[in-house]
Amino acid sequence: MTLKVDAGGEDRQVPSPPTDRVVAVMHLLGGDPERSFSLAEISRRLGISRATGHAILATLAAHRWVVRHESSASYSWGPAIGALARPTHDREFRSFLDGLSEAVGAQVFLARREGATLIVTDSVGHSLTAPRVTAGLRMPLVAPFGRDYVAWAGEQAIKEWLAGIGEPSVELRRRLIAVLAQVRERGYVVERLSREYVRVYLALRALAADGEPDEITSRLAGAFADLALVDYLPDELCSGDEHQIATISVPIRDSDGVVTMSVTAAPFRGLSTEEIRVIGAAVRDVARQIEECD
Incomplete structure (x- = not known):
């Protein structure tokens, strides 16, 4: 959620569905950092399309927020997240x-x-x-x-x-x-x-x-x-x-x-x-x- 000030000067919370989906992916992977998840499982558990899931994961992997394991075509918690916190x-x-x-x-x-x-x-x-x-x-x-x-x-x-x-x-x-x-x-x-x-x-x-x-x-x-x-x-x-x-x-x-x-x-x-x-x-x-x- 982001705080936005509109032209009338009133503060209101504006939901961002794309951001919510990214956050949901990170919550899923971060909830079990030792485990790898397939694209199909991530999409099914979060109720998003495979195309959307793939786009999110590809972007996160490019920034090393998630890791894509080539041998199993699965994804897990990435190293860049820890670097942000410590x-x-x-x-x-x-x-x-x-x-x-x-x-x-x-x-x-x-x-x-x-x-x-x-x-x-x-x-x-x-x-x-x-x-x-x-x-x-x-x-x-x-x-x-x-x-x-x-x-x-x-x-x-x-x-x-x-x-x-x-x-x-x-x-x-x-x-x-x-x-x-x-x-x-x-x-x-x-x-x-x-x-x-x-x-x-x-x-x-x-x-x-x-x-x-x-x-x-x-x-x-x-x-x-x-x-x-x-x-x-x-x-x-x-x-x-x-x-x-x-x-x-x-x-x-x-x-x-x-x-x-x-x-x-x-x-x-x-x-x-x-x-x-x-x-x-x-x-x-x-x-x-x-x-x-x-």
């Missing part, structure tokens, strides 16, 4: 990050989900061998990455996450499903450090700078998942071995229990099994503290 640079939780960085002796950063993209909102400390992560850095939320955001999101969200890399092999699908179950059990994601990981990580950073994940991004992530061993299952964390670890991440939930942020420590070095558990517990503690404040 600045990219966010130091609200800086004291927690400072303490964690000092405790684990590594770079630590906070990220927030905006649609199919993860945006770093604050970063402290240094890891001598790690690529520098700064506020404003964007990374695509595409399998096998972003496990901390989808592990607790439900079966449909996990299916869409897996579908983002096309048709994963039976072996890869089983691996990722098992890894997500393990992430839920231990409470944190462990990213293995390898030459391939660093190369793909840097490439995905560059691709994410151009916007939402596209086919190239998905294929790159899928190829990495096929060729690399993702995360750790219990029998792979042998106590006597040293494990090369890139990052350890923990999800941060909002008041509704939805994972909207994550906190990550980036040791980028060899760690014993016990060191991984200690750092994982420290990152988890900070995530819980942030949840209590947010």
Whole structure:
């Protein structure tokens, strides 16, 4: 609704049906930001024609207020909405990050989900061998990455996450499903450090700078998942071995229990099994503290 002053000087509320339809679309998508909706479902639930729905969604997608998922021809809540409400640079939780960085002796950063993209909102400390992560850095939320955001999101969200890399092999699908179950059990994601990981990580950073994940991004992530061993299952964390670890991440939930942020420590070095558990517990503690404040 907009306030209009007419020639007679009287204020009156003038309804705008086209604007109401846009607002209705955003309310529908925002009511379940983890889910994707087809054009047919959006049109049916809002009582609008497919042509009108398509025109609205195409415009919103152009401004990144919604995201169109090419693989499923569906739409979800977009990253630009979050950017309107919250600045990219966010130091609200800086004291927690400072303490964690000092405790684990590594770079630590906070990220927030905006649609199919993860945006770093604050970063402290240094890891001598790690690529520098700064506020404003964007990374695509595409399998096998972003496990901390989808592990607790439900079966449909996990299916869409897996579908983002096309048709994963039976072996890869089983691996990722098992890894997500393990992430839920231990409470944190462990990213293995390898030459391939660093190369793909840097490439995905560059691709994410151009916007939402596209086919190239998905294929790159899928190829990495096929060729690399993702995360750790219990029998792979042998106590006597040293494990090369890139990052350890923990999800941060909002008041509704939805994972909207994550906190990550980036040791980028060899760690014993016990060191991984200690750092994982420290990152988890900070995530819980942030949840209590947010």
